[in-house]
Amino acid sequence: MAVSANGGFHPINLDDYEATAKERLTTQAHGYFSSGANDQWTLRENREAFNRIRLRPRVLNDVSKVNLNTSILGHTSTMPVLVAPTGMQKLAHPEGETATARAAREVGVPMTLSTMSTTPLEEVAESSGKGLRFFQLYVFQQRELTVQLIKRAEAAGYSAIVLTVDVPAMGRREADLRNHFTLPPHLTLANFDEETHGATRLCGAREAARDGSGGDFGLADTKSALSAYVNSMYDGSLTWKTIDWLKSITALPVIVKGIMTPEDALLAREHGVSAIWVSNHGGRQLDGVDAPITVLPSIKQALAEKPVMESHFRMPTRMAIWVDGGVRRGSDILKALALGADMVAVGRPVLWGLACGGQQGVVDVLSMIREELTLAMKLAGCNDVKKVSRQLVRLAHEPV
Numbered sequence: 285m286a287v288s289a290n291g292g293f294h295p296i297n298l299d300d301y302e303a304t305a306k307e308r309l310t311t312q313a314h315g316y317f318s319s320g321a322n323d324q325w326t327l328r329e330n331r332e333a334f335n336r337i338r339l340r341p342r343v344l345n346d347v348s349k350v351n352l353n354t355s356i357l358g359h360t361s362t363m364p365v366l367v368a369p370t371g372m373q374k375l376a377h378p379e380g381e382t383a384t385a386r387a388a389r390e391v392g393v394p395m396t397l398s399t400m401s402t403t404p405l406e407e408v409a410e411s412s413g414k415g416l417r418f419f420q421l422y423v424f425q426q427r428e429l430t431v432q433l434i435k436r437a438e439a440a441g442y443s444a445i446v447l448t449v450d451v452p453a454m455g456r457r458e459a460d461l462r463n464h465f466t467l468p469p470h471l472t473l474a475n476f477d478e479e480t481h482g483a484t485r486l487c488g489a490r491e492a493a494r495d496g497s498g499g500d501f502g503l504a505d506t507k508s509a510l511s512a513y514v515n516s517m518y519d520g521s522l523t524w525k526t527i528d529w530l531k532s533i534t535a536l537p538v539i540v541k542g543i544m545t546p547e548d549a550l551l552a553r554e555h556g557v558s559a560i561w562v563s564n565h566g567g568r569q570l571d572g573v574d575a576p577i578t579v580l581p582s583i584k585q586a587l588a589e590k591p592v593m594e595s596h597f598r599m600p601t602r603m604a605i606w607v608d609g610g611v612r613r614g615s616d617i618l619k620a621l622a623l624g625a626d627m628v629a630v631g632r633p634v635l636w637g638l639a640c641g642g643q644q645g646v647v648d649v650l651s652m653i654r655e656e657l658t659l660a661m662k663l664a665g666c667n668d669v670k671k672v673s674r675q676l677v678r679l680a681h682e683p684v
């Protein structure tokens with residue numbers, strides 16, 4: 285049980301954080317954080333897919349010390365884990381994104397800040413100082429607004445732009461429709477001001493839908509203010525040329541988040557991105573798609589089979605692979621690394637930690653992940669994340 289008889293909170297795994305967070309959050313906030321799209325098949329599959337992957341431990345390999353240090357975009361992370369972008373974190377805790385960023389810095393892992401932050405990106409940067417931060421970008425129909433966001437992220441010391449490409453329209457999150465999701469009056473989308481953006485608050489969904497500048501408004505937009513907002517503000521016309529445009533206006537590395545097929549992974553590399561982020565948005569967009577961990581091996585293989593040589597040095601171009609979705613155990617991270625991921629991201633567990641204990645709660649969640657990963661490495665006979673190989677796992681269709 286997550287909460288002891290005296291009301292103390294003694295979590296022993298990430299699910300305990302989730303159970304306690306549910307008790308502490310409003311119905312609207314918990315519904316927004318936890319839910320997936322439609323029947324939530326993909327949301328469940330993100331977890332279940334990990335259960336179908338078996339580990340193949342080796343023994344007698346001196347695991348008295350385990351090295352988790354990982355290089356990422358020329359920086360160092362104390363483990364191959366990063367914080368995924370999640371919107372509106374002040375719904376979880378009054379210190380919201382600031383607490384998450386400080387916690388990530390304390391633990392020594394990168395934090396990705398969402399465009400949909402309830403704290404201005406500059407304030408997050410200032411409060412977390414030298415911590416490694418990436419900025420997640422949604423492209424707005426107002427292109428100038430998008431350019432301003434990028435310039436501000438550069439000026440504030442973010443080290444990469446993570447372009448999310450799996451939200452050309454809002455996924456159908458039925459919990460949000462049932463709860464008539466909106467931001468409470470004391471919170472705003474803090475990266476924008478009312479004058480330039482016109483919608484720093486998700487006000488009444490019905491009005492937002494009616495006032496929107498474009499898009500087809502359906503039932504969802506009259507029931508969820510977030511749905512109305514996204515469908516009226518985001519640019520649904522993005523193409524691969526958008527990557528070229530983005531690269532032409534920023535010198536920061538560009539990461540594309542939301543890749544789910546080998547075809548798109550190859551295209552991403554052709555367009556010169558620094559990393560692809562294999563993700564189905566935590567099961568919140570298209571229900572019925574595979575889990576990222578399921579598609580990861582075919583993406584890895586396609587990239588290896590068709591290497592691209594850098595013209596000058598004749599070296600294969602190295603595009604990193606990051607993955608997220610349903611990671612709740614240290615052994616999940618080990619499986620993802622074995623199947624070809626360079627970095628593994630966590631979304632909801634960080635929100636549960638934030639809801640349970642603010643900055644310290646997020647530190648505790650990330651520390652628990654580190655402890656579990658270290659133990660999984662030891663028990664699998666691997667003493668360095670750089671040495672994790674494909675031989676460490678067996679997929680269901682492979683012989684024992």
Ligand SMILES: Cc1cc2nc3c(=O)[nH]c(=O)nc-3n(C[C@H](O)[C@H](O)[C@H](O)COP(=O)(O)O)c2cc1C
Pocket residue numbers: 316317318330368369370371398399400420448541563564565566567568608609610611629630631632633
């Ligand atoms: C409440 C919530 C808000 C999210 N907001 C964003 C966002 O603003 N931008 C984005 O690219 N992804 C967003 N995501 C997706 C996460 O970055 C990530 O892909 C997903 O949560 C990973 O799955 P997990 O929660 O099972 O770890 C959000 C996810 C959740 C649960």
Ligand SMILES: CC(C)CC(=O)C(=O)O
Pocket residue numbers: 371400451454510514565568
């Ligand atoms: C505005 C939303 C699209 C933010 C988001 O990415 C999410 O809630 O999953």
